[in-house]
Amino acid sequence: MVTDEVGQGGTTAGGPGSSAGQQGRTGQNLVQLITPAGERVSHPEYDPWVQDMSDEQLCSLYEDLVVTRRIDTEATALQRQGELGLWPPMLGQEASQIGSARALRDDDFVFPTYRDNGVAYCRGVKLTDILRVWRGNASAGWDPYTVNLGTPQIIIGSQTLHATGYAMGIQNDGADSAAIAYLGDGATSQGDVNEAMVFAASFQVPVVFFCQNNHWAISEPVRLQSHVQIADRPLGFGIPSMRVDGNDVLAVMAATRVALDRARRGGGPTFIEAVTYRMGPHTTADDPTRYRDANELEDWAQKDPIRRVKALLERKGLLTPELETAVQQKADAVARDMRTGCTTMPDPEPLDVFKHVYSTPHSWLDRQQDHYSRYLDSFGDPAGAASEEGARR
Amino acid sequence: MVTDEVGQGGTTAGGPGSSAGQQGRTGQNLVQLITPAGERVSHPEYDPWVQDMSDEQLCSLYEDLVVTRRIDTEATALQRQGELGLWPPMLGQEASQIGSARALRDDDFVFPTYRDNGVAYCRGVKLTDILRVWRGNASAGWDPYTVNLGTPQIIIGSQTLHATGYAMGIQNDGADSAAIAYLGDGATSQGDVNEAMVFAASFQVPVVFFCQNNHWAISEPVRLQSHVQIADRPLGFGIPSMRVDGNDVLAVMAATRVALDRARRGGGPTFIEAVTYRMGPHTTADDPTRYRDANELEDWAQKDPIRRVKALLERKGLLTPELETAVQQKADAVARDMRTGCTTMPDPEPLDVFKHVYSTPHSWLDRQQDHYSRYLDSFGDPAGAASEEGARR
Amino acid sequence: MTQLTFARAINSGLRRSLENDAKVVLMGEDIGTLGGVFRVTDGLQKDFGKHRVIDTPLAESGIVGTAVGLAYRGYRPVVEIQFDGFVYPAFDQIVCQVAKMHYRTKGAVKMPITIRIPFGGGIGSPEFHSESPEAYFAHTPGLRVISPSSPQDAHTMIQQAIACDDPVLFFEPKRRYHDKGDVDESLDPGAALSFEKARVVADGRDVTLVAYGPLVKTARDVALAAADEGMSVEVIDLRSLAPVDFATVEASVRKTGRLVIAHEAVQSGGLGAEIAASITERCFYYLESAPVRVTGFDVPYPYSKLEMHHLPGLDRILDGVDRALGRPNSLSGLEG
Amino acid sequence: MTQLTFARAINSGLRRSLENDAKVVLMGEDIGTLGGVFRVTDGLQKDFGKHRVIDTPLAESGIVGTAVGLAYRGYRPVVEIQFDGFVYPAFDQIVCQVAKMHYRTKGAVKMPITIRIPFGGGIGSPEFHSESPEAYFAHTPGLRVISPSSPQDAHTMIQQAIACDDPVLFFEPKRRYHDKGDVDESLDPGAALSFEKARVVADGRDVTLVAYGPLVKTARDVALAAADEGMSVEVIDLRSLAPVDFATVEASVRKTGRLVIAHEAVQSGGLGAEIAASITERCFYYLESAPVRVTGFDVPYPYSKLEMHHLPGLDRILDGVDRALGRPNSLSGLEG
């Protein structure tokens, strides 16, 4: 049995109907196409799915990875400087996000979590829009229909049902697109995620569950959620699964393409466990030194998703100074734009608090808005009038 | 692959990480120790667990099965006669309930559903107490601690978490007893049931999930909940499972003993799928002819759980006229007692509506009770005063 | 005009919505082949197919959560919750997703989801089959909560709910399912009285009696009985529970000066509190006595042999009318 | 007496409960090694072990549902819900099981479960981290709902809650977690003021101002500011939200004749409605004006740049006081 790095594995006990492991479940080998050292290893089943990844494509994946990391670093800095209220870093998970998102078609629909900002970047969301939520300027930064990407879900696991329902709609429409839900390892414990698998399997709808097993749910290690591999879970629902090296952008892309292809061909749902690592804190409000071992981080740093693509490009002679410069410039430009967009974002208007609760007039709310606007009018300074300490005194 | 009778089976699709079935999951053979024809077939793994089932024990199992069916018939009749508001028949599931319940120790704790009244009988619940709920005289008929049996759960799946929590308590106490949760096939779709498996597996607590797959959740066939065997589900949570002929009282008993033994020895949770059939309506309010094929019922009648034990006893020369008479008399006596207990049950007092909401005084409720008792006092006839039409007019 | 039962009137409304809008889909447990445990969806799967009338796995959060996804895709899902007491597993999806999606996305993503819930007691059922959870949803911004009290309203309001771009909780008074009434099935729901409006169903001078859903019938009976005793009771059927059409209630109370509110739901924190508080705010100087609430008690819904004590019946509401009017009543002589 | 922050005061109360009763267990997400995202359980797992202070899988229904099973087995579970907005997945277990088990079993099975919920806004967080869901639970018979407003009360009330044989929802005003106050850790919680009692925290003559949890501090500030303007405001800290100690509120309103209620939660169907309705019922003839509610609006909790507009601040409550007193205010001149 292949156990993963933090001690998940099969249970062991004797007798009839004994352990889950003995009942034909053996755990899956991690699919890997690029080793941590940057070696391209061949894999008869998955290679065909990334055949089209030309040198140019590889370079562009590299660019996306670097830019994503830069977005993360810049956003973290913005938070430290007080420009953002909070930021959930994706540090270490770039390959999982870029590899999967780049496998999608425009007409596929994505239901992400708060941490999937690399996916948002890939979908073409404006960087300023990505930051709106974290600056406290909006509950969501973009119109989901312009990029076929839902807004970041905060209620853990909820979005897996939305993706499944959306896929029911695709099926009804007879379309050949797919829905994809992103989720974390911790999310697998939520009822909603399991119900999503029930519905997806029952109706055989075109949905992909993409689970980034980053080994932690805030301070809780993945083994608290499950002693067996996460990729085992969907099998019991009749949903095929793959377990891929989540720090290997090509393996992730291949697996996602396999899943999407099945979805498009009416083959139903697929679950992907992308084994990766949250190299940063849970959010900028978190302090992981309270609960995890520095060595673990060290180990994972060896498997860094960007380093290995860089090494691969190097081996292939593609890592030219020109490429390095171009990528660096792109990252700098993106970061600069993002910072500017963030700091120049206009504040909302006080009465925005009443907007969009309903799509049509609502007698209770309209009255409250009317009263509040009279209240504000009775003051010179709305901000003061609305502060905890007041302006009147 | 062994598929079950209503078309559950593995999915089939090609390519990498393709079907759940191809990933080492093959479905399980049904454990059977008594054939529908009443033949005792040997099974190297499960036989040792029912070695102690002497002729006398077999006869007593037979008695329990017959009495349970009689309870069911009598309760159904009582409902038809207007003495009960509702009754959920267990017709066809007697072997699942008796076989599992008889495997339990007194200090094990049971969390049943509304349909597990055969289990309640086995635990020693008074028959009148079983009927209280269905007559509308109480929300629960017995004190759970007197028989170590919780009250029938109506919210589908909820009790699986209670059993798991109870088992956490057993583990903390260092006791060697176990908790068992009964659930249906439909229940497996609920988030709570899946969360219960997560918690049970994470903490490796002494709990048994006993699922009576009676093929229907009201009008919904089990294949709507899952295309693969229910016994596959727990494996993905790292919980070993068994799939037994739920109409075979010995097989059920053996499997339950295996699971309980594992629990007592610190081996953690086990899931049992007892494959059986709901031969009656969902409840007395239901009309299954609206949604299911008469042939299906015919097929299952061939596998009747009582008939086969009777045949076994016959083969063994144990089915004497004395036994038949004794069992019949017992069943008659039980039915008579139950009917008397039902029809002579005292009605609740009006002010009982306020009792036991809290264990200590509560200012809001006490005031309401005071007001309502004044209200009732202002009338001659409390029942009239409380009817929809009123007595005042 | 056809004579239809309440349940049949909803069925016919659902049918029209399914006919008129290909994006309408029905989802729930046992709603297909069986036609629902109350037969409200009887025959619809046969006529519209399994992709329009969907028997779902047994999981309420799953049903509502996938409905959210379908709405995302442009569908108008109509969800049936089998009984009131089974809505709670879906509470998270309703409160956090259905209610908030439109606000969250600044109106980009609409949630035209109708959640049908047979509610209330009086049918002699076991636990969880007789609850009145409407106040939870009325306290949840982003949702609309309505309840019809007659077959005609049931027929038109279900169509209005489905046509509404906001999510609507549609509470069906299950103990009235078998009541019959005239229904004009040709009525254009867009032209009928909006579900947002309350309706004065009996004119009166002395006291305003507000009810909704199952108790509207009882309230009308109260008005008749009170008339026998010389009291003139104006009965208002709320129809919309969130928002309540306070303008209509206010106009009545300004006239009568007295208010009684009846509902089956638990008293504390129930809708009666909101109505009493709001009407007191809006017409304090017109009130001649404190608004009176006649409601279910602060108890879990009792087993059926006791339910008539929990449910506000004719006499108990009449007693409340007496209190509002300062006539001798069960609490006479009690301070406060 | 020690100076402790609000969070620390709860931590110390939890510690005492763990020490005094071996049946007390703490459960929740991240409460062990991390000590909770607010550090309220800091150090407790280290001192009491993994079987007393349990990091659970990430599933709120699972946490509360297993707590029910533990209570069945004789334990007294203390559950932490990480943030207010994450209580909804557990709603079904709380409302259908925790609240009803004692009634269902005629008192045989007790549910001495304490559910701790950091609640309320003002900390600049994203969605679901600033909600005030207390009214849902106050409308649920079988539960008790309380909220402390000071470190000392937090310290004693958490111990009282854990000692109580009924389930208690314990709402912790998270924006006050860092506020410091004197705490007498030797105080016997059994001898201290019961959590069921409200407390008059500032005497006054002209108007009664009722608040709880995070707004008690604001209400005290209002009283000071009002005093500057010549108004005498009596401030009541409810402490218990269900049941509300109406005797105390009533006594005050009989004296002042005017009532203002402030809470962060959404207005419609909120606790303010219940308080306004009940006090109007109980002392209608003492009231000189309609009870005034100053609350959050009927909107999903807004993003942080707008939250100060949603939250009742000093001036907005003062404006409410003006309304109760008939002084010039923002609504002067508006009818109704």
Ligand SMILES: Cc1ncc(C[n+]2csc(CCOP(=O)(O)OP(=O)(O)O)c2C)c(N)n1
């Ligand atoms: C229903 C719910 N419960 C709790 C939380 C608080 N919370 C936010 S993130 C998180 C951990 C999630 O872990 P995982 O699913 O592994 O995703 P990751 O953060 O690692 O990307 C928790 C417990 C929440 N947001 N929603």
Ligand SMILES: Cc1ncc(C[n+]2csc(CCOP(=O)(O)OP(=O)(O)O)c2C)c(N)n1
């Ligand atoms: C949460 C919830 N949803 C819906 C129901 C209504 N309901 C009662 S029994 C039942 C079917 C249960 O099927 P299964 O779990 O297979 O048990 P069985 O009745 O077959 O014993 C349903 C849907 C319920 N009781 N609880």
Ligand SMILES: [Mg+2]
């Ligand atoms: Mg994680």
Ligand SMILES: [Mg+2]
């Ligand atoms: Mg079943």
